[in-house]
Amino acid sequence: DSGVTQTPKHLITATGQRVTLRCSPRSGDLSVYWYQQSLDQGLQFLIQYYNGEERAKGNILERFSAQQFPDLHSELNLSSLELGDSALYFCASIPGLNTDTQYFGPGTRLTVL
């Protein structure tokens, strides 16, 4: 158990809908990363937050957004969902800004029908 929690574990929704995925980092970790894992794209970095502020952006679509709250949990919002958004979404946390080791949560499996 990495200490990172994610909810929900599974999410099934329809095209065009909007969903919110939640991540709670390890106790004391200030930085949260979001990744998308699909069969054909592997693990893709989406976005990083540090202590409430966006720090780095990867291949994140404009339909996707994220935020980190004062209690350090983070939410990833996915809107106007398409079939191709079906994937596993992971968050990872680290203690500081650029500490090396990232600890991953168990993921949320999103299925868009």
Place this chain on the structure above:
Amino acid sequence: GENVEQHPSTLSVQEGDSAVIKCTYSDSASNYFPWYKQELGKGPQLIIDIRSNVGEKKDQRIAVTLNKTAKHFSLHITETQPEDSAVYFCAAQNNAGNMLTFGGGTRLMVKP
């Protein structure tokens, strides 16, 4: 940006044999290289990592080697066991230290 290639995509070995997974990276400024193991239905779990100032690191049956000149690094698992069966990912961290780029993954199957 960084590009990480990983080979092979699948690897099948007999229990007790060794397994080797290789990765190459493109950005010579990358300085941190972790390996993750992902079991079915779970998130990636760090198993070993190496920094650019070290050529080799070992932890029991697992070892990682790094060749900075050639920009490649490898994972070596000795005396494989059925519980080693999983998908393994290599990754490289950019110089700014805020982004991991992952390889495509290797599905390792250890046959009893």
